[in-house]
Amino acid sequence: MCAEACHFYEATRDPKYTPIWKIEPLKQTYKREYGPFAPLYRLLGLKKKVTEAQLAQWQELIYDSCTLCGRCSLICPMGIDITRLIADAREGMAQAGLAPAELQQAARRARVSGTPSGEPVSAFVQFLKSIADRHGIEVPVDKSKAAVLCTVSSSEVKHYPDAVAALARVMNHLGVDWTFSSRGYEATNAGIVAGDLASQKASNGRLIEAAVACGATEVILPECGHAYAALRWMGANLHGSSLPFRVLHVSEFLAEQVTEGRLKLRPLEDTVTFHDPCQVSRRGGATEAPRVVLQALGVNLREMNPTKGTNWCCGGGGGVVSIQRADPLRQRAFEIKIEQVNATGAQYPVVSCATCRRTFDDGAARHHWDKKARNLLELVAQQLQ
Template sequence: MTEVITKQEREEAFAMFYGMAASIGELAEPAPEMTDEERVERAKEVFLKGIDNNVAVQLDACVHCGACAQACQFFLGTEDPKYTPIHKLDLLKKVYKRELSPMSWLNKFLTPDITADDLRDQVELVYDSCTMCGRCNMVCPSAINIGDMVALNRSAMAAAGLAPAELRYMRDGQEADGTIFGADEDLFNFRIQDIEQKLGFEIPIDKKGADVLLMTSGLDIHLFADATGGAIETLHHMGVDFTLASKTPGYEGANFGSLSGYDATKKKLTKDSTAAIEELGVKTVIVPECGHSYPALRFGAAEAVGRDVKFEVMTVSEYFGRAVMDGRLKLEKKDHPTPIALHDPCKVGRWGGVFDEPRAILKACGYDLHETESNKQYNFCCGGGAGNFLLPSADKLKRVGYRIKMGEIEATGAEELVVSCGSCRMNFEVGKVKAGDSMPVESLAAIIAAHLPQKDKAEGDRA
């Protein structure tokens, strides 16, 4: 693999980025001014619009068994009952009981209406103490999709002007120009030109009719160029007809409308990306190693545009893992004397079902993979998903979540951790700094490129 960013460069970039991320809340525009009555009215409007028959059935289905508590790392780490996942739906359930349930005519008298203070108390529960990882969904005997309904709660908080300043800042910036963390078109093109120079071949840009479009994210552009460079090098090695787009929304895979609860922004960003993708006419889109970009485009594109879309969406691990499994991508098996662990990003794994593919890649590379006790569908979150890694208010809970996850990793005896999500990687790196840990955290895309057969790679470069 050609080194597109050195360890020292990455560490320096991480230190600068970490300092920048810690202060973004101070840069946010003030939240819209509202009276308490307006906050309640706007939140209830979102709740009532979101409660369809399916949600109503689920809200009525809870048997108060507490199983979801044992699935949540924030509850397990604090043993505080307020972090029981189902409690994050209490306001939603109260609105349902009073306004829409079969006994609403009676419940209006028996159940007090929600207040602005209730909404303020809810902010910590649905932002700081929930990454919408969906682990609680897996163990609920009533099949309640708590993760999706927490997303509905975030939408209500955003409508009430109560979204955290950090996520509001990220959403505002992306709403304005389609970029995140200042990764504008000039910076993107500079980074791609740098990768191109180091790889030694021309990277196709804005090529209409290519088979594959590779997207990236602001996080990778700033910090994890090894992930983007690894994916580019592997596509080139395979002889894939691929392209990158030089302008947002064609290159930016992130969607902070999705994370923050601003549904209109989420839909706009997804529609804009879909239009840019279909204009290029590609058949497959590889989204970056970024957990939430995957569901936002894979599951959200058709919904956003109101029709079937003309492309397939895959994540890096999914695309290259399938290529390994069907023999289109041969990797060089090397001697790796120390065991490794693998972190399955929640949105890619638990929500997208991508488990076999990254394991096929690691096996082909010769790694000794030691699975964590909780793995695949029951894998613990990194602790900072759904934008939580940006929230200073969630620091204590993030460290609790990180410690539970890292504890399972350390118990495997692994000496290296492999991830396929930039947000997860960022949270593990921050967690290491806070906890004084030192385990290397590596990108799966970079690992793939490091195991390309050298003879074949040289022939591919000459071609």
């Protein structure tokens, strides 16, 4: 059943992309070294030791053909969290130096400099200044005290700077006491997709320190799926104690503002469909928040089939969008999303994850598709009342 749940298998019908097969070396190692019959397996040679050459061959299955989207885990009749097991396998691969070079390097840069791009803090501060100047808005940085700490993703900084401007515009419009912090601003967690636990902890640690330093009671994460997973669901465990603040994806924050009557929007008479980011919706449970915001926008929402927690992944998450050799496979998987969106008759898809947006933009260009993805936050900023 898990095979039909995987977009890479569905797109290729190649049995090697069956999710449970991707963790075969992990299963083999467990049975040989730790399982109840491990001594017998070793004595009789029934389970061979996993070799480095075997792991190198498995790199494509553990990284290139898995976005950690969780659809296989959702459908597994035995309740096996295959996604978590693949993440565990990635941690082992990273320890062995066998993660893809693009992900290893990004995780290393994040551990050292605080961002996967490796840019210094001064570059981020200058980026915010340019946003403020270009859009004529206030963008607070390093306030000594603030109720809300906002964060960004490196994808937004590099590819979608207008999304950062949209965040500032919305926060200012709402009169929120907020700030960015040069101590911790990058929410993208390169460690989580590479399997580099040290990098994952370091990235989370910077955000936690920044929030505590300014006394924030809320940390708003950007439109980035794995950023949400890393801090919202793994942050406390990695930190070793409960976090002294709320962690919200920006769509959750916007939905709360709509529900409480503080955020009012001018109607947008477009027909749209919504692509659920896997880490936020399926893995994170924040499925209704973006729909609350879309309802406030007054759009004609046409849901994909399937939708919400069972929606198909775009194919770019889990670091796959950054792995160059994975591009042909990723493009084949994206054809599923094209069919889904086209079937709704929507004018365009709305996304709430920068990685999804990059995948949609790249896929549209490669497939000569006439649908341009729009992101939820920018639509909100555009329609402020």
